[in-house]
Amino acid sequence: MSATAVSLPVPRIPVRREPLRDVPVSGDKKVLLAAPRGYCAGVDRAVITVEKALDRYGAPVYVRKQIVHNIHVVRELEAKGAIFVEEVDEVPEGAHVVFSAHGVSPMVVDSAAERGLQAIDATCPLVTKVHREAVRFARDDFQILLVGHEGHEEVEGTAGEAPDNVTVVNNPEEADTVEVDDPSKLVWLSQTTLSVDETMETVDRLRARFPELQDPPSDDICYATQNRQVAIKKVAEGADLVIVVGSANSSNSVRLVEVALQYGAKAAYRIDYPDEVRQEWLEGVRTVGITSGASVPDVLVQQLMRELAQAGYAEVEEVRTAEEDLMFSLPKELRGDRPRGGRGSAS
Ligand code: 0O3
Ligand code: SF4
Numbered sequence: 484m485s486a487t488a489v490s491l492p493v494p495r496i497p498v499r500r501e502p503l504r505d506v507p508v509s510g511d512k513k514v515l516l517a518a519p520r521g522y523c524a525g526v527d528r529a530v531i532t533v534e535k536a537l538d539r540y541g542a543p544v545y546v547r548k549q550i551v552h553n554i555h556v557v558r559e560l561e562a563k564g565a566i567f568v569e570e571v572d573e574v575p576e577g578a579h580v581v582f583s584a585h586g587v588s589p590m591v592v593d594s595a596a597e598r599g600l601q602a603i604d605a606t607c608p609l610v611t612k613v614h615r616e617a618v619r620f621a622r623d624d625f626q627i628l629l630v631g632h633e634g635h636e637e638v639e640g641t642a643g644e645a646p647d648n649v650t651v652v653n654n655p656e657e658a659d660t661v662e663v664d665d666p667s668k669l670v671w672l673s674q675t676t677l678s679v680d681e682t683m684e685t686v687d688r689l690r691a692r693f694p695e696l697q698d699p700p701s702d703d704i705c706y707a708t709q710n711r712q713v714a715i716k717k718v719a720e721g722a723d724l725v726i727v728v729g730s731a732n733s734s735n736s737v738r739l740v741e742v743a744l745q746y747g748a749k750a751a752y753r754i755d756y757p758d759e760v761r762q763e764w765l766e767g768v769r770t771v772g773i774t775s776g777a778s779v780p781d782v783l784v785q786q787l788m789r790e791l792a793q794a795g796y797a798e799v800e801e802v803r804t805a806e807e808d809l810m811f812s813l814p815k816e817l818r819g820d821r822p823r824g825g826r827g828s829a830s
Pocket of ligand 2: 676
């Protein structure tokens with residue numbers, strides 16, 4: 484069977500062909516640049532995993548689902564010889580397949596093995612941690628309320644570890660209606676890339692109904708998601724406009740737009756590429772806040788800043804709320820012959 488690549492329009496047609504114009508506003512124009520932003524340790528590891536698999540085994544290397552939810556990253560890896568598929572049954576028998584950073588359920592691992600595929604698991608270790616929690620609580624006969632978005636790959640993977648025990652709670656409203664078998668054997672876990680504030684609201688509403696609800700052993704919303712939200716909150720307080728670089732299917736990127744609006748930005752938009760910024764967004768705007776999701780290479784932010792500089796937003800102030808230096812080792816199949824680091828950092 485031939486593989487079905489994720490369909491991408493190639494080459495990409497620019498959205499706006501004219502450069503942004505430098506239109507005067509009252510006062511000085513300025514950019515507030517959030518830090519941390521961009522690549523997290525799990526994304527860095529996953530992207531290097533595909534690159535290194537290509538170096539080592541040669542093209543094509545198959546990848547189940549988008550390795551991370553960023554269209555630019557997917558395009559770049561496709562150009563290097565990666566083939567993105569929806570399911571492992573699209574991969575030729577015996578070939579190498581990389582599982583995406585969002586994780587897979589045991590059913591996917593089994594299907595790949597049955598097909599004789601050589602699987603390389605790029606699941607972020609912090610997602611794997613949540614999988615382990617699900618397995619452990621299911622073994623102890625708990626019902627697991629998994630706060631997260633139904634249909635998101637990470638939620639499918641985590642729920643797949645214990646399908647009989649997991650109930651997905653999509654939002655605070657669902658906390659008021661979710662049905663529970665035994666309120667004394669109940670724990671909540673979550674997707675790693677949610678809004679911290681909204682998740683806490685969901686949990687508060689769950690606990691109001693089920694006081695014995697247990698917390699996860701440690702935060703499931705990961706350090707990178709939390710740090711990017713803290714930074715954009717600070718930026719949003721002083722920004723007329725916030726621009727978030729990130730793809731539409733990137734949960735953590737979309738959350739950054741919501742958080743910016745909740746914390747005072749007068750307007751906030753998500754873009755994949757800098758040419759999506761519209762001239763009218765800048766009308767009367769003195770201060771532009773910028774951030775990017777955990778799956779976004781910083782080169783896109785640098786391009787955005789160059790375009791904004793042409794429109795008079797040349798002064799840039801970094802708003803840093805945390806330092807990050809976490810790195811994960813590569814999947815065991817690929818350890819050994821290429822130094823790590825120096826890519827996609829937040830600063
Ligand atoms: O989970 P999300 O849609 O935010 O995924 P991204 O954009 O690929 O970001 C990386 C997060 C991840 C791989 C799982 O936590
Ligand atoms: Fe891992 Fe967090 Fe990055 Fe997801 S956002 S890949 S959990 S570090």
